[in-house]
Amino acid sequence: MSELTFTLLRLGYLVLLWVFVLTAIAVLRRDLAPRGAPRGTRSDRRREAAPTPGAAASPAAPAKPKRGAPTRLVVTAGPLLGTTLPLSTASILIGRAPGCTLVLDDDYSSSRHARIFPQGDQWFVEDLGSTNGTFIGDTPVTGPIPLAPGVGVQIGRSVVELQG
Amino acid sequence: MSTVEDSQAARTVAPTERRPARVAELFLLVLALAAGITAFATVGNALTGELPEDFWLKSFLLAAAGLGMHVVLRLRAPWADQVILPSVVFLNGIGLAMILRLEMSGASNMRGANAWSGLMYTALGAAVAAVLIWFLRDHRWIRRFTYTAMLVGLVLVVLPLFPVIGQEINGARIWVHLGGMSMQPAEFAKIAFAVFFAGYLVANRDTLALAGPKVMGLQLPRIRDLGPILIVWAASLGVLIFEHDLGTSLLFFGLFVAMLYLATERFSWVLIGLLLFGAGAIAASSIFTHVAARMEVWLHPFDAALYNAPGGSFQIVQGTFALAAGGMFGTGWGEGEPYRVPFAYSDFIYSSLGEELGLTGLLAILLAYLLIVHRGLRTAIAVRDGFGKLLAGGLAFVMALQIFTVVGGITRIIPLTGLTLPFMAQGGSSLLANWIVIALLLRVSDIARRPSSLPVRGTVAAGGAMHDPIVVGAAGGTPGTGTPVAGTPVRRSAGEVTGAAPSSHPTEMITPAQPDTRPGERS
Numbered sequence A: 001m002s003e004l005t006f007t008l009l010r011l012g013y014l015v016l017l018w019v020f021v022l023t024a025i026a027v028l029r030r031d032l033a034p035r036g037a038p039r040g041t042r043s044d045r046r047r048e049a050a051p052t053p054g055a056a057a058s059p060a061a062p063a064k065p066k067r068g069a070p071t072r073l074v075v076t077a078g079p080l081l082g083t084t085l086p087l088s089t090a091s092i093l094i095g096r097a098p099g100c101t102l103v104l105d106d107d108y109s110s111s112r113h114a115r116i117f118p119q120g121d122q123w124f125v126e127d128l129g130s131t132n133g134t135f136i137g138d139t140p141v142t143g144p145i146p147l148a149p150g151v152g153v154q155i156g157r158s159v160v161e162l163q164g
Numbered sequence B: 001m002s003t004v005e006d007s008q009a010a011r012t013v014a015p016t017e018r019r020p021a022r023v024a025e026l027f028l029l030v031l032a033l034a035a036g037i038t039a040f041a042t043v044g045n046a047l048t049g050e051l052p053e054d055f056w057l058k059s060f061l062l063a064a065a066g067l068g069m070h071v072v073l074r075l076r077a078p079w080a081d082q083v084i085l086p087s088v089v090f091l092n093g094i095g096l097a098m099i100l101r102l103e104m105s106g107a108s109n110m111r112g113a114n115a116w117s118g119l120m121y122t123a124l125g126a127a128v129a130a131v132l133i134w135f136l137r138d139h140r141w142i143r144r145f146t147y148t149a150m151l152v153g154l155v156l157v158v159l160p161l162f163p164v165i166g167q168e169i170n171g172a173r174i175w176v177h178l179g180g181m182s183m184q185p186a187e188f189a190k191i192a193f194a195v196f197f198a199g200y201l202v203a204n205r206d207t208l209a210l211a212g213p214k215v216m217g218l219q220l221p222r223i224r225d226l227g228p229i230l231i232v233w234a235a236s237l238g239v240l241i242f243e244h245d246l247g248t249s250l251l252f253f254g255l256f257v258a259m260l261y262l263a264t265e266r267f268s269w270v271l272i273g274l275l276l277f278g279a280g281a282i283a284a285s286s287i288f289t290h291v292a293a294r295m296e297v298w299l300h301p302f303d304a305a306l307y308n309a310p311g312g313s314f315q316i317v318q319g320t321f322a323l324a325a326g327g328m329f330g331t332g333w334g335e336g337e338p339y340r341v342p343f344a345y346s347d348f349i350y351s352s353l354g355e356e357l358g359l360t361g362l363l364a365i366l367l368a369y370l371l372i373v374h375r376g377l378r379t380a381i382a383v384r385d386g387f388g389k390l391l392a393g394g395l396a397f398v399m400a401l402q403i404f405t406v407v408g409g410i411t412r413i414i415p416l417t418g419l420t421l422p423f424m425a426q427g428g429s430s431l432l433a434n435w436i437v438i439a440l441l442l443r444v445s446d447i448a449r450r451p452s453s454l455p456v457r458g459t460v461a462a463g464g465a466m467h468d469p470i471v472v473g474a475a476g477g478t479p480g481t482g483t484p485v486a487g488t489p490v491r492r493s494a495g496e497v498t499g500a501a502p503s504s505h506p507t508e509m510i511t512p513a514q515p516d517t518r519p520g521e522r523s
Helices: A003-032 A042-049 B006-012 B023-048 B055-076 B084-105 B115-135 B139-161 B185-210 B223-242 B246-264 B267-287 B289-299 B304-308 B314-326 B349-382 B386-410 B428-449 B495-499
Strands: A072-077 A084-086 A092-095 A114-119 A122-127 A134-136 A145-147 A153-155 A158-163 B166-169 B172-178 B181-183
Touching: A003 B023, A003 B084, A003 B349, A114 A153, A122 A134, B023 B055, B023 B084, B055 B084, B055 B115, B084 B115, B084 B349, B084 B428, B115 B428, B139 B166, B139 B172, B139 B185, B139 B223, B139 B386, B139 B428, B172 B185, B185 B223, B185 B246, B185 B386, B185 B428, B223 B246, B223 B267, B246 B267, B246 B386, B267 B289, B304 B314, B314 B349, B314 B386, B349 B386, B349 B428, B386 B428
Parallel strands: none
Antiparallel strands: A072 A084, A072 A158, A092 A114, A114 A122, A122 A145, A134 A153, A153 A158, B166 B172, B172 B181
16 A cells, blocks of 8 residues: 555544544534524424414513513412512413422422413413412412412412512 | 333323434444444554454444444434434444454554454443343432442442452452453442432432531531441542552542532532542552552653563553654554553553544544533433432543543553543453443433423423413323323322312312313322
């Protein structure tokens, strides 16, 4: 084998090693997108941006926080008394399941108990078919209903409310 | 805790996500196999001018090991990480090629090199890993063996000390001979200890992290919480004192400190660990002659007296020369003289690779290791249960530490220890144990990446839970419902709730909108 062929083969092998490593890194780049974020397919994004039936504004659109709008969710009674959660444009899932936004350590709440979510300028509360129900005062929450700041929502033994 | 059948999980849990086709893994696997098999051929061509003996059979075995694992992953762990397996096959193939090259060199001190045995253990390791992935459906099943694992680990560690089966080779008493077979039990003890620490720490992390006095801003743990941990620490010291094995001792100790840190997030543990290690190292180097000799070799390798002394710095200096001879691009497969270094096929395979592949090749190899470790740590971040987090984090860390110790020892960053480079160095125990580690990592990563019906904190569940109300307990079809996948906590029984209800509110149960198809399970 001539010197030139030999050198080319030698370097070619190193190139092969690096092709493997760089391809593997390229595969990993897909992983850099945060978990749960839309994978960039068009249908995903369209669904994300599509207006919800019955609501004028898209909940995902980052609305500027208005004056007097609630900024945090506070637990005012129950085992997690005093816990606060900053509000964003995402909906807040409350329950015992570890995947919830607010994980309650409350035997009387369900795994996924209730959801508090923004639509337009208004926050809504919705029961998710919990065993013991969600209450505002003594009224059970059946469908999504608007939630004003300062109004306590009973979830199991806990009470949460929005505060400005 | 039983896991969900694959088909069922795909139907009820992931209505929008397909099972990944693992095309990326297959493609990478082909590249990795190409690197290994090309190396086999080049080695034979450079040394004898033709393909090495049994070239096709060897290539077939390597390919069968890699592709077999790939098929098993497709069937049983479709969401597992796609980069780990190709990286392992890549490293394994190159390691085997180097062992083959040293075997074919025919040098008198390379009689121990045996590519066939390495290949057999690779195939065996892949088979064991495949069986493990096939039958272990959920890594949390291992958690019930927490204390068994501690016992197994301790037995494995002291096994070489027993008079008949234990054997001392080259000053370290880490071998066990049984019926013609020899093995290094410490490699397996590493896995057992990782399982034990994960199970123990996940149950006790709160007491370890929060209870105890605070000294100078550091949260110190209570003495009584430390019992099992001190036992293992004593075992790792025992390895150093009675088995003269610096590397294994360091490995166990590092594993234990890293997992404590992972579990408690207390920096005080790292500090305590480093202090204990520093004190131990200084004490050991002043008390034990073999440790002192290692330190001397590390600090003054080019001393003529030390170089010529038996057990002196000859090996490490030759290793350094080999790396220097390799330079930037290496001499090419079969063109260098790596057989001049004692144990070039096992302890010093890194310097052999450096000579023939050069710095460029070594960096590619180190990056492949980095990929495996990175994927392991990433898995630990992604998985939801604490046991899986600690297990994956611990196994990934111990692999990283082992690579650092070996490579650092050969490049004289730290004193030389007797550890083996995972997947490359010749040694059945090491290969087998590391394939088991990979199987565990793949299993945890499958569970971690499997789409779950539960939304991750701050994100939206698969299927757009933001817009559709989550109806729990409904019959299949609605997004965000279904059988709990692994990662969901076991639900409490309904009895806890019906017994007592909030006093100020109606005590009757409000039934879900849709009929509950699984009685006995509460939403």
